[in-house]
Amino acid sequence: xxxxxxxxxxxxxxxxxxxxxxxxxxxxxxxxxxxxxxxxxxxxxxxxxxxxxxxxxxxxxxxxxxxxxxxxxxxxxxxxxxxxxxxxxxxxxxxxxxxxxxxxxxxxxxxxxxxxxxxxxxxxxxxxxxxxxxxxxxxxxxxxxxxxxxxxxxxxxxxxxxxxxxxxxxxxxxxxxxxxxxxxxxxxxxxxxxxxxxxxxxxxxxxxxxxxxxxxxxxxxxxxxxxxxxxxxxxxxxxxxxxxxxxxxxxxxxxxxxxxxxxxxxxxxxxxxxxxxxxxxxxxxxxxxxxxxxxxxxxxxxxxxxxxxxxxxxxxxxxxxxxxxxxxxxxxxxxxxxxxxxxxxxxxxxxxxxxxxxxxxxxxxxxxxxxxxxxxxxxxxxxxxxxxxxxxxxxxxxxxxxxxxxxxxxxxxxxxxxxxxxxxxxxxxxxxxxxxxxxxxxxxxxxxxxxxxxxxxxxxxxxxxxxxxxxxxxxxxxxxxxxxxxxxxxxxxxxxxxxxxxxxxxxxxxxxxxxxxxxxxxxxxxxxxxxxxxxxxx
Numbered sequence: 001x002x003x004x005x006x007x008x009x010x011x012x013x014x015x016x017x018x019x020x021x022x023x024x025x026x027x028x029x030x031x032x033x034x035x036x037x038x039x040x041x042x043x044x045x046x047x048x049x050x051x052x053x054x055x056x057x058x059x060x061x062x063x064x065x066x067x068x069x070x071x072x073x074x075x076x077x078x079x080x081x082x083x084x085x086x087x088x089x090x091x092x093x094x095x096x097x098x099x100x101x102x103x104x105x106x107x108x109x110x111x112x113x114x115x116x117x118x119x120x121x122x123x124x125x126x127x128x129x130x131x132x133x134x135x136x137x138x139x140x141x142x143x144x145x146x147x148x149x150x151x152x153x154x155x156x157x158x159x160x161x162x163x164x165x166x167x168x169x170x171x172x173x174x175x176x177x178x179x180x181x182x183x184x185x186x187x188x189x190x191x192x193x194x195x196x197x198x199x200x201x202x203x204x205x206x207x208x209x210x211x212x213x214x215x216x217x218x219x220x221x222x223x224x225x226x227x228x229x230x231x232x233x234x235x236x237x238x239x240x241x242x243x244x245x246x247x248x249x250x251x252x253x254x255x256x257x258x259x260x261x262x263x264x265x266x267x268x269x270x271x272x273x274x275x276x277x278x279x280x281x282x283x284x285x286x287x288x289x290x291x292x293x294x295x296x297x298x299x300x301x302x303x304x305x306x307x308x309x310x311x312x313x314x315x316x317x318x319x320x321x322x323x324x325x326x327x328x329x330x331x332x333x334x335x336x337x338x339x340x341x342x343x344x345x346x347x348x349x350x351x352x353x354x355x356x357x358x359x360x361x362x363x364x365x366x367x368x369x370x371x372x373x374x375x376x377x378x379x380x381x382x383x384x385x386x387x388x389x390x391x392x393x394x395x396x397x398x399x400x401x402x403x404x405x406x407x408x409x410x411x412x413x414x415x416x417x418x419x420x421x422x423x424x425x426x427x428x429x430x431x432x433x434x435x436x437x438x439x440x441x442x443x444x445x446x447x448x449x450x451x452x453x454x455x456x457x458x459x460x461x462x463x464x465x466x467x468x469x470x471x472x473x474x475x476x477x478x479x480x481x482x483x484x485x486x487x488x489x490x491x492x493x494x495x496x497x498x499x500x501x502x503x504x505x506x507x508x509x510x511x512x513x514x515x516x517x518x519x520x521x522x523x524x525x526x527x528x529x530x531x532x533x534x535x536x537x538x
Contacts, residue, residue: 092155095148099128115325176525182508184496185209186487189244200224200231204238204247217247217266227253234259237281242337246309248290250280257299261292263309275313283333283340291319291331291340291355301329304342319360320353327351334376335432336489339402341374356402363405371395375433376402378489380464384411384433386440395428396421397440397453399463411438411453411466419453419466432483435490437513438466441483448481450497452513472511476501477538484508502536505529 104127107119134142177197183190189206196203201220207213224233234252237259241247245266250259259280263273275292279301282290288309293301304320307313319342322329326346333340340355344366351366352374363374363383372387372395383405385398397420398408410418420428420440428442428451438453453469474481484496493513500506505524512519 092152094152095145097129097132097145100131101126101128102130104130113325173528174526176527179525180205182485182521183207184485184487186240187242187244189240191240191485191487201233201235206240206244218249218264223249223251223262227251229253239282239284241284241287243287245287248282248284250278250282252280258295273309275307275316281331283331285333285340285355291342293329293331298325300325302327304329304331319355335434335486336376336378338378339376341376345371354405361405363400364408365406373430374405375431375438377433377438377464379435382464384431384438384464386428386431392422393424394422394426395442397428397431397438397469401463409463411464413468414456414465417468420451420469432486434486434495436493437495438464438469439483439495440469444471447479450481450483452495452511454513470516472497473516474499474501476504476536478502478536479504503531503534505531 103124105122105124107122108114109118109122132142132145137143177195180194181192183192188209190209191204191206194203194205199221201224203216203220204218205214205216207215218235218238220233220235223235224230227233232253232255234255235249238247238249246263247266248261248263250261252259259278261275261278261280261282263275265272277294279293279295282292284290285306289306291304291306294303294305296302302322303318306317306319308315320329322344324344324346327344327349328346330343330345331340334354338356342353342355342360344351348369348371349366350371350373352363352372354361354363354376364372367389370387370389372385372389374383374385376382377384381402383400383402385400385408386395387398387408388395389398389408396418397411399411400406400408410421413419420426426442426444428440430441432439432441436455438455440451440453442449442451450472451469452472453466455464455466457465472481479499479501481497481499484498486496495511495513497509497511498506499509505526507523508521510519510521511517
C-alpha cells in the first residue's frame, strides 16, 4: 500500500476513508520514493526495520507497521490456502431433508385475516419443506435434522479452526475487555455498567451521590445461570424505578426475542416479580405501577398493559390495543415524569396518546403520511413536537398545550420568529424537552446533527418561548453524534452526547449549553491504535 493514499491500517479499528497524516515534506517525491522503493525492494521484516532507520522516525514507525501488517497478511493467506486444500479433501456427506409437499393457500382464506383485498379465489402453491417449521422447537425429527446439518458444517469447516482463531485474536487485540461506561446521574444515584475479562455478560453498578462505594445491583452473568441455556441470555432495558428502590429488566433466554420482565427489589425486602411474554422494557408511572408492551402471534407489538406490583399478571389491565397490522406500538415515560406516552406508528404515519391521571388522551388523530414525535415540558404544561404536517418534506418544530394537544403552533422566539422551521435541507427527528432548553436530533449536510434551543420563558399553562436554535459543532468533518444518557429533566445546562468519527473512537462528552464548550468524559480505549496516523477529510 502506498503511504499517503486512502488506506486502512491493520493495527487500527475499522476505519473507512482515513488518510495517513504526515508532514507535507513526507509527501514529496524524494521522501516518498525512498519509503516506497525501500518497502517494495526489501524481502524480510528485519531488512525493512533496518531500512526504516534511514528515514524519519515517523516513517520508520509506519514502515514497521507495514512489516507487521504484511507478515500478518502472509500468515492469514497461507492459512487460507491450507484451509482450501483441506476442504477439497473432505468427504463429508451433507444431510438432505426429505420433500413432503403441502398445499399452501395464498389469498382469501375463510377465518383468517389476509389483509385488505386478498386474492379471490385464492392460489394454491406447494411447499415441500413446510414440515420443517416448528414454532415450539421441540419436534425431534426437525431437531435431528438440524443436528446433522450442524455436524456437517463442523466437518466442512474444521480445517478453518486456526484461521478463525487468528481472526478472533486480531479483533480481540483492539478491544479492552475490562471497561466501564461513564456514570450518569439519575436522582440520588450514579449509574453505569461494566465488562470484565473472562465474563460473558455485563454488570450494572451504581453509587450513592456523594459516596465512592459502588454496588453491583444487577449481574447478567448471574441471571444467565437461572436460564435453561446460560449461553443464550439477552438482558436489556434495565430501568430503575423513580426513587431507585427497584430495578426492572427484560431477559430473553431463547433467542426468540420475546422477553420476561423481572422486577428486583434492591433492598432484598421482597422476592423478584416476573411478567412473561412481553416486548421488553417498562414505563414506570410510580413506585408501584408500570406499563409494558406485548406482541401478537406475528411478533408485532400491539398492546399496552398496566401492572401493579404485588399483583399477579392475570390481573393486569389492558390500556391500549392496535388492531391495524401496519402499526407497531411503543410506550415510554416522559423525561419530566408527568406523562406516559403510547405510540402507534407505521412506516409513514404516527399516532400518539398519553396517559395523564389515568386518562388516555389522543394527541392528534392519525393522518396518512403525517409523522410526529412529542416530548413533555411540565413547567409550561406543553408538548414540544416535530412533524411534517401540512405536506412538508421534512419536519418542523411545534408546541401545543397538554390540555389541547392537537392545537399545534410553531415554537417561537421572543421576536415572533419560528424556531427550527421547515427546511428542505434539514431533517428533524425526535425532540427532547429539558427544564431550560429543547434538544432536537436529525440530519443536515449528510450527517447526524443535534440542535439546542434555550428556553427563555416557560410559564405555567403558557406556550414556551425559545432562543433561536444553534447546531452543535464537532471537531471532525465527518462524524456521528447522538444524545447520550440524559436521565434528569433539570441537568443544570449540561447535555450528555456521544461522538465518533472515522479517526476518533466512540467518545462520551458533556456539553455546556451556555458556553457551548465540551468536556470529554471518556474516549473508548482501542488498544494497538494510533490516532495520530490518520486524518479524516470530507
